[in-house]
Amino acid sequence: MSVIIFTELDNGAIKKSSLEAVFYGAELAKLQGTTATVLAIGESSEAELAKAGNFGATKVLHANDARLAVSNIQAYASVLTEAVNADGADTVILAKSSLGDAVAARVAAKLKASIVSNVTALPNLSNGFVVTRSIYTGKAFASVLMKSDKKIIAIKKNAVSPVETDALAKVEVFSPALSDADFGVKLVATHKASSTISLPEADLVVSAGRGLKGPENWGIVEDLANALGAATACSKPVSDLDWRPHHEHVGQTGIKVSPNLYIAAGISGAIQHLAGVNSSKVIVVINKDPEAPFFKAADYGIVGDVFDILPRLTKAVLAAK
Amino acid sequence: MKILVCVTSVPDTTAKISFTDGDTKFNKAGVTYITGPYDDYALSRAVELKEQHGGTVTVLNVGEADAEPVIRKCLAIGADDAIRVNCEATDSYFVATQIANIAAQEKYDLILMGRESIDFNSGVVHGLVAELLGIPSLSPVMKLDIEGSTAKITREIEGGKENLEASLPLVLGCQEPIAEWKIPNMRGIMTARTKPLKVIEPVGEGLTSTDKYELPAPKGACKMILAENAEELITLLKTEAKVL
Numbered sequence: 001m002s003v004i005i006f007t008e009l010d011n012g013a014i015k016k017s018s019l020e021a022v023f024y025g026a027e028l029a030k031l032q033g034t035t036a037t038v039l040a041i042g043e044s045s046e047a048e049l050a051k052a053g054n055f056g057a058t059k060v061l062h063a064n065d066a067r068l069a070v071s072n073i074q075a076y077a078s079v080l081t082e083a084v085n086a087d088g089a090d091t092v093i094l095a096k097s098s099l100g101d102a103v104a105a106r107v108a109a110k111l112k113a114s115i116v117s118n119v120t121a122l123p124n125l126s127n128g129f130v131v132t133r134s135i136y137t138g139k140a141f142a143s144v145l146m147k148s149d150k151k152i153i154a155i156k157k158n159a160v161s162p163v164e165t166d167a168l169a170k171v172e173v174f175s176p177a178l179s180d181a182d183f184g185v186k187l188v189a190t191h192k193a194s195s196t197i198s199l200p201e202a203d204l205v206v207s208a209g210r211g212l213k214g215p216e217n218w219g220i221v222e223d224l225a226n227a228l229g230a231a232t233a234c235s236k237p238v239s240d241l242d243w244r245p246h247h248e249h250v251g252q253t254g255i256k257v258s259p260n261l262y263i264a265a266g267i268s269g270a271i272q273h274l275a276g277v278n279s280s281k282v283i284v285v286i287n288k289d290p291e292a293p294f295f296k297a298a299d300y301g302i303v304g305d306v307f308d309i310l311p312r313l314t315k316a317v318l319a320a321k
Numbered sequence: 322m323k324i325l326v327c328v329t330s331v332p333d334t335t336a337k338i339s340f341t342d343g344d345t346k347f348n349k350a351g352v353t354y355i356t357g358p359y360d361d362y363a364l365s366r367a368v369e370l371k372e373q374h375g376g377t378v379t380v381l382n383v384g385e386a387d388a389e390p391v392i393r394k395c396l397a398i399g400a401d402d403a404i405r406v407n408c409e410a411t412d413s414y415f416v417a418t419q420i421a422n423i424a425a426q427e428k429y430d431l432i433l434m435g436r437e438s439i440d441f442n443s444g445v446v447h448g449l450v451a452e453l454l455g456i457p458s459l460s461p462v463m464k465l466d467i468e469g470s471t472a473k474i475t476r477e478i479e480g481g482k483e484n485l486e487a488s489l490p491l492v493l494g495c496q497e498p499i500a501e502w503k504i505p506n507m508r509g510i511m512t513a514r515t516k517p518l519k520v521i522e523p524v525g526e527g528l529t530s531t532d533k534y535e536l537p538a539p540k541g542a543c544k545m546i547l548a549e550n551a552e553e554l555i556t557l558l559k560t561e562a563k564v565l
């Protein structure tokens with residue numbers, strides 16, 4: 001009854017959000033007196049994958065068929081299902097993401113597993129298997145009893161704070177049978193911003209709203225983000241107006257983020273915006289209107305003009321380096 | 322083309338969330354219900370596709386009787402008929418089973434829904450339905466065109482988007498800007514009253530149960546920094562908040 005963790009690779013390395021899932025899975029395995037196995041799909045090296053051991057995994061199953069190099073929801077779901085069966089796993093852990101959700105959903109249907117998403121902490125096993133999940137886009141939490149033998153848990157960022165060790169995991173090649181039927185969707189083209197930091201993964205986010213007045217002013221936002229090593233984000237009207245690409249739009253109808261630091265510049269703090277950012281650890285608000293609702297949700301606030309404050313913050317960050 | 326659009330009836334995005342009965346039930350008092358915003362995008366695109374290619378749009382809601390105003394609004398926007406599976410929708414697997422059951426009999430070319438509901442935000446029902454039916458699913462879909470039996474799709478990915486092609490039938494989780502939200506007109510509202518709304522009972526049972534709800538701890542006071550001392554923020558983030 002092992003725990004399997006579905007991980008995602010980025011240039012051969014296990015993504016940070018997936019390493020959090022590995023740690024979560026390993027902690028759960030400890031509670032259940034079993035071991036944690038990682039599934040990694042795609043190109044990587046043994047040395048790289050063995051690092052999953054730092055986060056508590058004992059074994060890594062590496063599926064590296066050439067047909068799996070490009071992420072494919074159906075094929076990945078078949079591989080994960082085979083891995084669950086081969087390892088005799090009862091529980092699948094993954095980090096919430098658009099690929100992870102899609103793969104996990106299909107595996108849940110294949111295994112008739114209960115599936116709970118946006119889980120924010122380790123389960124309570126004292127009375128059944130109970131997880132806490134975030135609902136209403138972060139406005140509340142629910143305790144959910146998972147009743148089936150097979151269980152799938154998609155965790156939210158910061159569900160656990162990983163503690164790393166020097167332990168290495170044993171890496172095994174995993175060669176599941178692939179079916180042509182899983183390759184029906186044809187990828188025609190990918191358009192991806194080259195060097196930017198991934199927004200859902202980012203620990204630091206600098207976000208800006210309509211207060212920036214136009215796309216030509218985004219330089220001051222990017223400068224602060226670059227100085228901090230932060231990802232950039234924006235409010236919905238900003239992406240609706242095409243000032244910024246849609247994948248930067250955060251909020252109830254956009255990306256949900258939970259970074260350690262969320263800096264909001266020239267954003268009023270409408271309830272739909274807050275819904276996507278309210279699980280950030282620390283929120284900083286910069287707005288010229290002292291009555292802006294965002295201040296009520298903030299940890300630190302500056303009443304001031306973004307065109308004055310942002311460049312000064314960038315200088316202060318660079319000076320402190 | 323035969324299109325099924327699955328919609329949720331959810332608290333308005335500005336609704337105050339609270340619970341009753343010892344935090345075991347959502348407090349519906351004073352809450353306005355709306356069509357899930359993502360589902361609304363799916364429905365709007367379905368109506369546009371019907372206008373282009375002909376066919377029918379059926380709306381499906383897995384939910385209780387109080388969802389009917391939302392279902393009627395979907396009919397007013399342009400769906401032809403509706404089905405409601407009479408139950409509380411709290412478990413993803415259970416909801417997906419109801420949808421797949423109906424879809425297995427009706428053979429839709431397209432099953433559209435929002436990328437996620439805004440009450441439980443799981444974003445897994447489209448994947449579950451697709452696997453139960455043995456067909457592909459994609460989400461979040463930002464653009465959808467149909468040419469013959471092929472769907473041309475733009476999907477958002479982390480930091481960008483990708484273009485995909487797949488044969489129908491398909492299950493898609495939708496988001497903006499796949500279509501503009503549609504507002505029902507007077508004629509739509511009048512005809513919606515007489516369009517068929519079939520109520521059926523659910524099959525099977527859920528694999529999870531929700532026992533208790535909780536609100537997040539209230540946020541402490543916001544520490545204000547004078548604009549002339551803005552640089553102090555960076556020091557506080559390092560030494561006090563310890564996030565830099």
Ligand SMILES: Cc1cc2nc3c(=O)[nH]c(=O)nc-3n(C[C@H](O)[C@H](O)[C@H](O)COP(=O)(O)OP(=O)(O)OC[C@H]3O[C@@H](n4cnc5c(N)ncnc54)[C@H](O)[C@@H]3O)c2cc1C
Binds near residue numbers: 209237
């Ligand atoms: C169903 C629905 C879903 C929605 N989903 C989302 C969502 O997911 N995400 C989202 O963001 N919104 C969402 N919205 C929209 C939301 O209600 C707000 O309209 C939006 O968040 C406002 O964006 P904003 O704060 O950038 O702009 P505004 O509300 O126009 O605020 C601009 C702010 O900038 C300040 N400002 C102006 N100039 C300066 C300056 N020079 N220096 C400092 N401050 C300045 C102003 O005081 C003001 O507070 C949704 C709305 C609906 C109805």
